[in-house]
Amino acid sequence: MDNKKACSSNSSSSSRTQKQESEVIRKGPWTMEEDLILMNYISIHGEGVWNNLAQSAGLKRTGKSCRLRWLNYLRPDIRRGNITPEEKLLIIDLQARWGNRWSKIARQMPGRTDNEIKNYWRTRIQKKEAAVVVLKQSEEISIREEYDCYDDNNNNNIKYDQNSSMMQMTEMSMDQKSLPPVYISPVDDDFLPDPSSAQSSDCLWGVDDLWSMH
DNA sequence: AATTCCTGCAACCGCATGCGT
């Protein structure tokens, strides 16, 4: 709540002016120096009381930002690299069971962060689910069009054809389409090596480098 | 080679919750 004051530079209740605050609080990507400072500080003093930590360590960051950086990137037990097929299945299973309880799901997957799982779900799995739904909808439309066409062409006969096999088949298809979306396991190109997910390559420095320096 | 489009990830934001006073 009031942490928002610390996080947000436009809090009206803050005693500092916006300009002053924006000069103090850094945002955006973390630098290598900041990472090292944070790692050093935590290795000496441990985690916790993040606002104090940020201040004591001399980081011009909010406690929230420090916590997020530590939990999602700097922690030594974080697993890097691709989500394995087993992990993917686990994510799918747990998401189906618990919904978007990412932190809860992450606790079942040592070394993976909630942010990572959330991103993975949104960018890989959910997108494919959406594609499946769109496909099903377009199939439904085409079936309807087919039906309408059939209806137009057989305007006089349609009422007599209600029990025809064609009609039955079409209606059965429609019923199937109206079922709630069922998860269809996407074709697993994800299981192939993903060159883009050599995550730490996004930074000029890797966590391993930082820990070795540390 | 230049430009545009797309994708994935890191980081931010706002709200909820827990805890101490």
Add this chain to the structure above:
DNA sequence: GACGCATGCGGTTGCAGGAAT
């Protein structure tokens, strides 16, 4: 019980880099 503060969580955004044109 009310209040203030710190932390946790999930949704969203911005941007870098790769792919496509």
